[in-house]
Amino acid sequence: MQGRNLIYDGTFDGFLSAVFFVFEHKLRAVVIQNKFEMQLGLFSDAETIITEEDKANRVWKGVKSKLSPKGSYQLYYAFLSEQKGVEAILLDYITYAFSNAQSVDKDYSHPSVLKIAQIAKSVGREKHRMEAFVRFRLTKDDIYFSNIEPDFNVLPLISKHFKRRYADQKWVIYDIKRGYGLYYDLDKVEIINMEFPADFKFTKTDSEFFQEHELEFQKLWKDYFKSTNIESRKNMKLHIRHVPKRYWKYLSEKQPN
Amino acid sequence: MSFQRTQEKLKILSDAAKYDVSCSSSGSKRANTNKGIGDATGMGICHSYTEDGRCVSLLKILLTNYCIFDCAYCVTRKSNDIKRAAFKVQEVVDLTINFYRRNYIEGLFLSSGIFKNADYTMERLVAVAKKLRTEENFNGYIHLKSIPGASDELMREAGLYADRLSVNIEIPTKDGLKKLAPDKKHEDFIKPMKKVKNEIIQFKEEKKIIKSTPKYAPAGQSTQMIIGASGENDFQIMQTSNYFYKSYNLKRVYYSGYVPISYDNRLPQIGSAVPILRENRLYQTDWLMRFYGFEFSEILNERNQNLDLDIDPKLSWALRNLHEFPVDINSADKRMLARIPGLGMKSVYKILNARRFRKLNWEHLKKIGVALNRAQYFMICDSSKFEKRDLTSEKIKGLILQNSKSKYQQSLSNQLNLFG
Numbered sequence: 001m002q003g004r005n006l007i008y009d010g011t012f013d014g015f016l017s018a019v020f021f022v023f024e025h026k027l028r029a030v031v032i033q034n035k036f037e038m039q040l041g042l043f044s045d046a047e048t049i050i051t052e053e054d055k056a057n058r059v060w061k062g063v064k065s066k067l068s069p070k071g072s073y074q075l076y077y078a079f080l081s082e083q084k085g086v087e088a089i090l091l092d093y094i095t096y097a098f099s100n101a102q103s104v105d106k107d108y109s110h111p112s113v114l115k116i117a118q119i120a121k122s123v124g125r126e127k128h129r130m131e132a133f134v135r136f137r138l139t140k141d142d143i144y145f146s147n148i149e150p151d152f153n154v155l156p157l158i159s160k161h162f163k164r165r166y167a168d169q170k171w172v173i174y175d176i177k178r179g180y181g182l183y184y185d186l187d188k189v190e191i192i193n194m195e196f197p198a199d200f201k202f203t204k205t206d207s208e209f210f211q212e213h214e215l216e217f218q219k220l221w222k223d224y225f226k227s228t229n230i231e232s233r234k235n236m237k238l239h240i241r242h243v244p245k246r247y248w249k250y251l252s253e254k255q256p257n
Numbered sequence: 258m259s260f261q262r263t264q265e266k267l268k269i270l271s272d273a274a275k276y277d278v279s280c281s282s283s284g285s286k287r288a289n290t291n292k293g294i295g296d297a298t299g300m301g302i303c304h305s306y307t308e309d310g311r312c313v314s315l316l317k318i319l320l321t322n323y324c325i326f327d328c329a330y331c332v333t334r335k336s337n338d339i340k341r342a343a344f345k346v347q348e349v350v351d352l353t354i355n356f357y358r359r360n361y362i363e364g365l366f367l368s369s370g371i372f373k374n375a376d377y378t379m380e381r382l383v384a385v386a387k388k389l390r391t392e393e394n395f396n397g398y399i400h401l402k403s404i405p406g407a408s409d410e411l412m413r414e415a416g417l418y419a420d421r422l423s424v425n426i427e428i429p430t431k432d433g434l435k436k437l438a439p440d441k442k443h444e445d446f447i448k449p450m451k452k453v454k455n456e457i458i459q460f461k462e463e464k465k466i467i468k469s470t471p472k473y474a475p476a477g478q479s480t481q482m483i484i485g486a487s488g489e490n491d492f493q494i495m496q497t498s499n500y501f502y503k504s505y506n507l508k509r510v511y512y513s514g515y516v517p518i519s520y521d522n523r524l525p526q527i528g529s530a531v532p533i534l535r536e537n538r539l540y541q542t543d544w545l546m547r548f549y550g551f552e553f554s555e556i557l558n559e560r561n562q563n564l565d566l567d568i569d570p571k572l573s574w575a576l577r578n579l580h581e582f583p584v585d586i587n588s589a590d591k592r593m594l595a596r597i598p599g600l601g602m603k604s605v606y607k608i609l610n611a612r613r614f615r616k617l618n619w620e621h622l623k624k625i626g627v628a629l630n631r632a633q634y635f636m637i638c639d640s641s642k643f644e645k646r647d648l649t650s651e652k653i654k655g656l657i658l659q660n661s662k663s664k665y666q667q668s669l670s671n672q673l674n675l676f677g
C-alpha cells in the first residue's frame with residue numbers, strides 16, 4: 001500500500017485523532033502533519049483528519065494504560081515542542097508502546113523513546129524557565145501583566161503553577177509569538193487573544209498603561225540584582241548558560257537604565 | 258514607602274548580605290491557603306542568576322548592618338568604616354510582597370547584624386516573618402537567620418513562621434573562631450541550633466497525634482562555613498560538616514570561598530583569589546556523602562587531609578581503590594554503579610531502568626549520557642571492547658586529564674551549577 005499523508009488541525013486532540021485513524025486503518029507508511037506546516041504541492045494527496053474528542057480520548061486512555069504517568073506526560077510535552085517531524089516520533093513511540101506487554105517508557109535504548117524523553121526534557125526546561133522568567137508589571141487596571149516568547153508552546157503547562165501561586169491577584173501571561181495568553185480573573189484561568197494598541201511596546205513600561213510605582217519597583221529589583229552579585233567571583237559564561245541572552249529582552253533586571 | 262530612602266537602604270543592606278551563599282528555597286511544604294499570596298510547595302525556583310552565576314531566588318538582605326561585634330571576616334564588623342542603615346519591619350514586608358507579586362522571588366532571606374543584643378535583634382526578625390504570615394497571608398518562602406545566643410522562646414516563635422532557620426558557624430574550627438571572632442562563643446551557635454532541632458523532632462511527634470499541629474520550620478536548618486579564611490584543611494572542614502549533619506539533622510551545609518574584604522593580617526589579603534575550585538570540591542564531597550552513599554572517612558581521613566584540585570573526589574577515591582573495579586554495568590548493584598567515576602545518580606537510575614530491557618553496550622551508555630571518558634577505565638559492559646591493559650592509577654589519571662581537557666572543564670562548571 002502507498003504512503004498516506006494525514007493533516008490535522010495542530011491541537012493535541014487533532015493529533016490523537018490522526019493516530020486513531022492510523023490504527024483504525026492499519027496504515028503503515030504514514031506522515032502526520034500539522035496543517036500550519038503543510039507544504040502544498042508536496043502532499044497533494046493529503047487527507048484532512050477531523051478532530052474528534054472521543055477518539056482522541058480513547059487513544060489517550062490507551063496510552064495512559066500502557067505507560068507510567070511520567071511516560072504519558074512526556075508524550076504531551078514532546079507534542080508541545082511543535083518541533084518539525086515530532087509527530088512521526090510520537091507515532092512510532094505510541095505504536096511501540098501498544099505492541100509491548102510491559103511499559104516501555106523507560107526503555108531508553110529504543111530510539112523514539114529516547115528521543116521523546118530528550119524533547120520532553122527541553123520542553124520541561126522551557127516550562128521551568130517561564131515559571132522563573134515571567135516578570136509581571138502592574139497595569140492601571142490592576143492586572144499583573146507579563147509577555148513572553150517561549151521556544152515551545154508552554155502556556156498550557158504553566159497555568160496551574162501561576163494560578164496556585166498568585167491566587168489573590170489578577171494576572172495575564174501573554175505569548176507574543178503564538179498570539180494568545182492566559183488570564184486569571186481571581187476565579188479561573190481563561191485563554192485570551194488580545195489586541196494591543198499601536199503605541200504599546202512590550203519592552204517599555206509606559207506610564208500610559210502601567211501604574212506609577214511600577215518603574216520604581218523595577219528599579220529596586222535591578223539595584224538588588226546588581227548589589228547581590230559578588231564582583232570577584234564574576235563568571236559570565238555560567239551566567240549566560242543559566243539565563244541565555246534570548247530571554248533578556250523581557251527581564252526587568254536586564255533592562256537598560 | 259519613600260522610594261529614594263528605600264533604594265539607598267536596599268543597596269547597602271543587600272550588598273552586606275550577599276556573602277551568605279545559601280539561596281535555597283526548596284524543601285518546604287507550605288501551600289497557598291485561603292486564596293492568599295504565594296506557595297512554597299514545589300522545588301524552589303531560581304528567578305534569575307547573578308553575573309557570578311549564582312541562583313537568585315530569595316530577596317536576601319540584612320535588617321540592619323549595625324553590629325556590636327567585630328568578627329574579622331565580616332564586612333559588617335563594628336570596626337569597619339562603612340555606611341550603615343536599618344530597615345523598618347514594615348519596609349521589609351512591603352518589599353517582599355511587591356517583589357513576590359511581580360514574580361521576581363520565591364521569598365525572603367532575612368539576616369541581620371546584631372544591634373543591642375541577640376534577643377532584641379531576633380525579635381525584629383521574627384516580627385517581619387509574623388507580619389508576612391499573619392497580616393499579608395503570605396505563603397512564600399521565609400528563611401530567617403538564627404541570631405547566636407537568641408533565647409529559646411524566640412527560636413520557637415521563629416520556627417512557627419519561617420520555613421528555614423540557619424545559623425552560620427562560618428569558621429570550621431574552634432581555634433579559628435577564637436582567633437577571628439573573639440566576641441563569639443561556640444555555645445552561642447549551638448544553642449539556637451539545638452532548640453530548633455528539638456522543636457522539629459517534637460513537631461513530628463505531635464503531628465502524628467494531632468494533625469493540625471502548626472508547622473515548624475518545614476525546610477529545616479542549614480549552616481555555612483567560610484573556606485580559606487583561617488588556614489583549616491579539607492579534612493577539618495568536612496569533619497565539622499559531617500558532625501553538624503549528623504548531630505543536628507541539618508538539611509544543608511554551605512561552603513563559601515572567602516572573599517577578601519579587609520587588610521586584617523589574620524586573613525588572606527585583598528586581591529587574593531577566591532578559592533572557587535576548592536569550594537566546588539567540597540560541595541562534591543558533600544554530595545557524595547549525602548546522595549552517593551559514601552562515608553566521610555572514605556574520602557577524607559588522616560592520610561588524605563586535602564582534596565585533589567585537578568580531579569573530582571569520586572575519581573580520587575576510585576584511583577585509590579582500583580581493586581573495586583572494573584564494575585559490570587549490566588549486573589552491579591546501585592551502590593557500586595554510583596561509585597563509577599563519570600556516572601551521576603541520574604545516569605545510574607537510567608542504567609538500572611534500561612538494562613531491564615536489554616544488555617547495555619557502549620553505544621547505549623553514550624546515548625544515556627554517561628561521561629565515558631572517565632567511566633571507561635572503571636567498567637565493563639556488553640561488548641568485547643574494554644580496557645584490558647593493567648593500568649596504574651597514575652596512568653589512568655594522566656589519560657583522563659589529557660584526553661578530556663575541555664570536556665572535563667565543562668563538566669566541572671556543570672557541577673558548579675548543581676550547587677547554586
Ligand code: SF4
Nearest residue numbers: 324326328331334370
Ligand atoms: S556578629 Fe555577624 S554581622 Fe556582626 S560582625 Fe559578626 S558575623 Fe558580622
